[in-house]
Amino acid sequence: MKKITITFILSLFGLATFAQEAIKKQAVAILKNQILTEAAWAMKQAPITVTAESSPLSTGGKHDFFSQGDYFWPNPANPTGPYINRDGQSNPNNFVAHRKAMIRFSTIIGALASAYQLTGDEKYVKRSLVHIRAWFVDAETLMNPDLSFAQAVIGSATGRSWGIIDTIHLMEVAQGIIVMQKAKSFDSSILLATKKWFSDYILWLNTSKNGVAEKLAKNNHSTCWVMQVASFAKLCDDQPMLDSLRWRYKNVLLPRQMAVDGSFPLELVRTKPYGYSIFNLDAMTMICQILSVKNDNLWDFETADGKSIKKGITYLHPFIADKSKWTLKPDVMFWENWPVAQPFLLFGANTFKHQNWFDTWKELELKPTNEEVIRNLPIRHGLIWM
Template identity: 65%
Template sequence: MKKITAQTLLIIVFWFSQSAFSFKQPLPGKSVIEKAAEATLKQHILAEADWAMKQEPVTVTAFFCSRSAGGKHDFFSEADYFWPDPKNPDGPYIDRDGMTNPDNFVEHRKAMIRFSRIIGALASAYKITGDEKYVKQAVIHFKAWFIDPETLMNPNLLFAQAVKGKYTGRNYGIIDTIHLMEVAQGVIVMENAKAMDPETAAGVKKWFAAYTNWLMTSKPGIQEKLTTNNHSTCWAMQVASFARLCNNQVVLDSMRVRYKTVLLPNQMALDGRFPLEIARTKPYGYSIFNLDAMATLCQILSTPKDNLWVFETPDGKSIKKGINYLYPFVADKSKWTLKPDVMYWDNWPVAQPFLLFGANAYDQKAWLLTWEKLDHDPQVEEVIRNLPIRNPLIWL
């Protein structure tokens, strides 16, 4: 037998290494759940994308409210549940929890939701068709919101959910930018397209990096982080979403730790309900909203090595337990044994993302079937305000 020389061995190793790169490795296919979701949504996605292709950018600079303490580029909104005081009509507004004041300024929020709708539709259509025309249109909107000095939005929420006579802005307003999550995710989906120029992608990431830093270091951001209900969940959900776009692994790791050690153990009861949401005047809607947010956190943060979908606290709390608790009431709302919501009771549920994400994570066909039957295109503003994930395909 001939002795294998070092040179021969080197050639063999080189040949095998080249062979490994010469043959295409099979890419993981779509899950059964993802295929079913695409079949359910495809017609709606293409119709939405057709609408989005015709839309011009409208940013915060298109609207100004004289009650705002900020400038032209500052996002401004007024707290939904604050109203004039009947005993002092010209004085500070008073809180009426759960009761939306239709006269408050929300034009910036509406513009942001419209932006999210546009990018979500374009990214979804690009994902299922590969047509770069959708990316070209998205770039126009990215530049307007994040890069163009005439129309961009400043990367902070200092003046969100203000209260007349009391606050020029509050930490609670940070929840308004949950509607930027599908914008950030849309960038991730479209980033490698030829139509996405590197300068635009870099400019968008720079904006989101600055906003993430503000969320994590500013006084309002820290205050929102330390709340104890859906606001803290949504703070973490946003930070995770934006950090993933910016590939900030340190922040992503910190959000995984926060989910395991703060959000899940402190907000969920042993039976899977969220007591602080149950205590609100809209317990049904807020329970759904918080579960959607926690499920989205799991969808964003889970990795093969750190899968939050299978994480369980020592006393048995888990996202699966949360879904198992709420699912029967979403599948059949007549089973809800607690008080009905004071407003919008008839408008929930819709096609909640926790159903689809959970179905995909646990291969639960019943959850998928329920999701398929629910409304995928809600029109009620309050529902849309509390439904940041309206284009779930870009998250799968």
């Protein structure tokens, strides 16, 4: 006999959304104080953009985002020559000021948008505009809408396609604007200029050599390309782009990256298989959250051989709930810092009315402070996405 569950009973009466709303209400209750505390901090912050600090290693200009490849180090056999790769081992001496500024920007807008969503107080919108103007509008402080000089490698590359992953931290900026854009105090000229910036960046991501290479990557990089382009295209209401991304998820990302058991083989062979599996599942989950529409629900999509986002969450959840069950070697770095309150648990629980996944999420670290974790956790303000 089929097990009778609360969700099943609710579905009989057309009330399945009640259970979903219950998950969201639990999340609000847990996060409310944290959101308001972080928003109070954000209200006091002045803008810091890429123009505040520069690196002599960058071949770009004042307004160009610059970062260095995380896993590249000086060669002991040739200290003044090109850097060499140590997969999974982050070089602490790299220039990361622009990345930190972007993460800070994301944190500020995410916090202010969350507080506005909770309270309706437009003071949060007004303060957000100060930062949005600085990053996207003000000629003195704006960032150019491309990533030509991201994750450079000394001696071999002034910028690489892999660096495009750095702008995953603009996603909560874009989503925060979506949440706040209809507020009376949201300056229409700033909104127009900001959407133009993101539209220009979408064009660069789809036409530049580095952008196309990242799109065609075979692992989490292509997942993150789709995830962030989806976020930016949603802000710009670019329906043809959104349609193309739904197609890409169903026909390229999911079938090529997921195994039939729900794992990601390309991540499992890395030196940080646990962290990268989490990261890629978070990204695919957010693709479903951003792109799903009534007539094309990616949450329900399943390939001919049974691959689906639900299977991915089902596969990884036991290793999140009990890390000791992980069957591979520990990650070479930051093994002790994962997991945290992963987005795939929150959004998966909310979508599939899965209380157990939510219970795991709420027991994990809700506000991580480790820089490597934050670098790989672009979604840190879950309520603005729900």
